[in-house]
Amino acid sequence: MVGIVAFGAYLPRYRLERKEIAKAISWINPPTLGFASGEKTVANYDEDAITLAVAASRNALSSISLPDEKMFIYAASTSFPYAERLNAAIISEALGYGEVSSTADFSGSSRAGTAALIAGLNAIQSGDTSWGIVTAGEVRKTKPGSTDEFLQGDGGATVVLGREKVIASFRGSLSISGDFPSPLRESSKSFPRLWEERWIRDEGFMKIIPSAVKSYLARHDLSPSNFRFLIYPCHYPREHGIIGKMAGFSDEQIFNPLLVQVGDTGAAHTLVLLAAALEECQPADEILLVGYGSGVDLLHFKATELIREIRPVRSLESLLLRKAPISYQKFLAFREVLEVETGLRGEFQAETPLSVMWRNRKAILGLVGSRCLRCGVPQFPPQRICVIAECQAVDAMEPYNFSKKKAVVFSYTGDNLAFSYDPPQIYGLIDFEEGGRMMLDFTDCALEDLKVGMGVELSFRRKYHDRHRGIHTYFWKAIPMVN
Amino acid sequence: MASGIRDRIAIVGMGCTKFGERWDVGAGDLMVEAFQEALEDAGIEKKEIEAAWLGTCFDEINVGKSAIPLAQCLKLQNIPVTRVENFCATGTEAFRGACYAVASGAVKIALALGVEKLKDTGYGGLPDFGSAMGTLNRFILPNFTAPGGFALMATRYFAKYGISPEEGKRALARISCKSHRAGALNPKAHLRKEITEDQVLKAPIIAWPLGLFDCCGVSDGAAAAIVTTPEIARSLRKDPVMVKALQVAATSGEELYTTRWDGTYLKTTTEAAIRAYKEAGIQKPREEISILEVHDCFSITELVTYEDLQISERGRAIHDINDGLFELTGKIPCQSDGGLKCFGHPIGASGLRMIYEVYKQLQGKAGPRQIQNPRFGLTHNLGGIPAFSVCSVAIFGL
Numbered sequence: 012m013v014g015i016v017a018f019g020a021y022l023p024r025y026r027l028e029r030k031e032i033a034k035a036i037s038w039i040n041p042p043t044l045g046f047a048s049g050e051k052t053v054a055n056y057d058e059d060a061i062t063l064a065v066a067a068s069r070n071a072l073s074s075i076s077l078p079d080e081k082m083f084i085y086a087a088s089t090s091f092p093y094a095e096r097l098n099a100a101i102i103s104e105a106l107g108y109g110e111v112s113s114t115a116d117f118s119g120s121s122r123a124g125t126a127a128l129i130a131g132l133n134a135i136q137s138g139d140t141s142w143g144i145v146t147a148g149e150v151r152k153t154k155p156g157s158t159d160e161f162l163q164g165d166g167g168a169t170v171v172l173g174r175e176k177v178i179a180s181f182r183g184s185l186s187i188s189g190d191f192p193s194p195l196r197e198s199s200k201s202f203p204r205l206w207e208e209r210w211i212r213d214e215g216f217m218k219i220i221p222s223a224v225k226s227y228l229a230r231h232d233l234s235p236s237n238f239r240f241l242i243y244p245c246h247y248p249r250e251h252g253i254i255g256k257m258a259g260f261s262d263e264q265i266f267n268p269l270l271v272q273v274g275d276t277g278a279a280h281t282l283v284l285l286a287a288a289l290e291e292c293q294p295a296d297e298i299l300l301v302g303y304g305s306g307v308d309l310l311h312f313k314a315t316e317l318i319r320e321i322r323p324v325r326s327l328e329s330l331l332l333r334k335a336p337i338s339y340q341k342f343l344a345f346r347e348v349l350e351v352e353t354g355l356r357g358e359f360q361a362e363t364p365l366s367v368m369w370r371n372r373k374a375i376l377g378l379v380g381s382r383c384l385r386c387g388v389p390q391f392p393p394q395r396i397c398v399i400a401e402c403q404a405v406d407a408m409e410p411y412n413f414s415k416k417k418a419v420v421f422s423y424t425g426d427n428l429a430f431s432y433d434p435p436q437i438y439g440l441i442d443f444e445e446g447g448r449m450m451l452d453f454t455d456c457a458l459e460d461l462k463v464g465m466g467v468e469l470s471f472r473r474k475y476h477d478r479h480r481g482i483h484t485y486f487w488k489a490i491p492m493v494n
Numbered sequence: 495m496a497s498g499i500r501d502r503i504a505i506v507g508m509g510c511t512k513f514g515e516r517w518d519v520g521a522g523d524l525m526v527e528a529f530q531e532a533l534e535d536a537g538i539e540k541k542e543i544e545a546a547w548l549g550t551c552f553d554e555i556n557v558g559k560s561a562i563p564l565a566q567c568l569k570l571q572n573i574p575v576t577r578v579e580n581f582c583a584t585g586t587e588a589f590r591g592a593c594y595a596v597a598s599g600a601v602k603i604a605l606a607l608g609v610e611k612l613k614d615t616g617y618g619g620l621p622d623f624g625s626a627m628g629t630l631n632r633f634i635l636p637n638f639t640a641p642g643g644f645a646l647m648a649t650r651y652f653a654k655y656g657i658s659p660e661e662g663k664r665a666l667a668r669i670s671c672k673s674h675r676a677g678a679l680n681p682k683a684h685l686r687k688e689i690t691e692d693q694v695l696k697a698p699i700i701a702w703p704l705g706l707f708d709c710c711g712v713s714d715g716a717a718a719a720i721v722t723t724p725e726i727a728r729s730l731r732k733d734p735v736m737v738k739a740l741q742v743a744a745t746s747g748e749e750l751y752t753t754r755w756d757g758t759y760l761k762t763t764t765e766a767a768i769r770a771y772k773e774a775g776i777q778k779p780r781e782e783i784s785i786l787e788v789h790d791c792f793s794i795t796e797l798v799t800y801e802d803l804q805i806s807e808r809g810r811a812i813h814d815i816n817d818g819l820f821e822l823t824g825k826i827p828c829q830s831d832g833g834l835k836c837f838g839h840p841i842g843a844s845g846l847r848m849i850y851e852v853y854k855q856l857q858g859k860a861g862p863r864q865i866q867n868p869r870f871g872l873t874h875n876l877g878g879i880p881a882f883s884v885c886s887v888a889i890f891g892l
Contacts, residue, residue, distance in 0.1 A: 359624060361625035363632065374630075394751070398752055400746065400748060421650070422647070422649045422650045424642045424645035424701045426641065426700075427699060427701065429638060429639045429642060429701075430637065435699075435701070436638075436642070440881060442753045448750060448751055448753050450636060450881060452636040458702060464653075
């Protein structure tokens, strides 16, 4: 049996209330006032498509253990930071699969998530590999005042595929390509070129999705009543429900597209919704999943008995509940849409030596340090000579991955002098329960949240974006466990 | 165990510029200013200097790398000149080079000069650490600053001893107010105004829990020392100042990489102090040390340094502060010149500036700041942040 063995979504902590967007910018485009309800997810300044995919993958992988053997990582996004330097390869290093993974990026349309899913399922069906990860992350950069700015959110999701302990078996798929040219974005441009919304809606979503669904059902002699859920994207809140009905599905079957709380998360969205749906599925429930953009992908899954047993550490509900408000101005600054005064300190960025990054990729991206074979003390970054004064064993170290280890706050500060996109810059020292100490940035928290001794979890984040040289670097940060 | 350099080196002349925002002069001018004062004070000719050490830290915004700037500026005639750098402990490092040269017998008279022109960065605080910590650390260390690095120690200290942030900040405020009272008396200091506890407590936060007045100023300045053998020194002047001890300790990484260090003290200061007292033959520092010039880059640093130097017992420094022990009128005045707090911290110069004050105090030439009959003066010069530091402790006497 081939199918899904685990799943997990990730939503960033910030929420932007749509009425705040309307208040600030609807004067330029009054019809957007019609979208001014609910909220959308906004990635922190240190998050991007890669980090959201990593966070979702860590959530998905939290529920299972998988063999450390040949696997694949297929990553999907339309907002990858890199056009060259494989984004999936960065994700792979962060997840600790650097040397065993086959990696590929899927991009080009919001259908990239389901395209990666189909490719992953095919890879397993071919017998080439026994398991792999399909992950998607999207951080939206939208033009101020545009409809997209209201309707699009940030998020990530990961589906782990395999042959054993399948929780939802893969039953079939259908892909139809079509050069529907909206959204359309030139490679070098930040914002898309759009056409009339009535055409996007009526000729695009409302025609292409229902006809593909009907076609799949007819081909396999199925009816809507075979399915517990029909999952599909459409960022227009009013029209979303109509599409499913046009395909013959009832309101109960049409899976909540999370537009009110999250917004449309692009290439990640179908997978976010799939992760949400799998939490609700019972054994034998069937799902029809639709990816949309420059055509359409359909995937058909059926839950097995094991569906009850696999749950990510963070449920979708917990992700929806973990939130903090963000202002419209801060949102624009975080996305580098608004040029803010960084001061002279913010201008300074030391060169990023790429040879150093490659040589130390396991430490930097994988948070792999070393543990002394003689005295057992973990240390980061990896040391040649043991740091323990009485030990000092030379070249007697084994690799030691800190990224899933428990740690507590040893000390912290909120620094108003250091440059930050979200001052104060909060950082400190954390102590690992099994030994080892690191000086790390804290993220997704307020200074007031921090206490000496509280637990933290580690999160893979963008360390900085050197805009001048076009380089994004990544490292790990600590998130205090406030509750 | 080697015997150290106690009483084998004498300071025969010193110079120190006015510290401050010296917008109108460059680092070269500052070097000349400090050097000419030292030369005149020593009563020697420039050509008698046989070797020199230059201490500068941030070469990107200063005179540049190498010792050439010092030799060119002072027109030293092809003698051995070396540049040293050890973060904020750079000044004492230059001094150590000169002392070791004389102690080894390689030369008879040596110069140490430290300079930093910080006010050409274009912003407050020290230049960014982004490129100062090596290439790997660019990827793995936070974008930290000095106040943030030391604030981590304040957070730990308060947590360990159960001190509320309000209570802790009030004790730290007393340290800053004390130094400002002394600095107000010193024409060479950058900041010469007395401040109140209320001002300190209400000042903007720089790095929680440290506020503006918990942090030292940022300034331009230079200081210089001419050292020689005790015999030559006595032939030149009646009151040369002897080096009684000169110790440096650099972290092995244990504080940053392991959970052994509790974050409420400086391991390097503690170790350097133990060795310095031994070298100087000091048994009871609290009884024997007359005057302290410590590296008060931040108020919390001064507080834990009292303990690291064995002046105050661990956890008891606040009581000694409240008792007035470190006031100019107290038993062991600390920062009688105003300290980094009032001088600011032109990195390369600070260690030598501290020695300058101890030198003047021991000679009885500290004017309105003069303390009575000082016996031993101690300087403490600290580089890095508490989690990874390098520290020098030097002791002087007549």
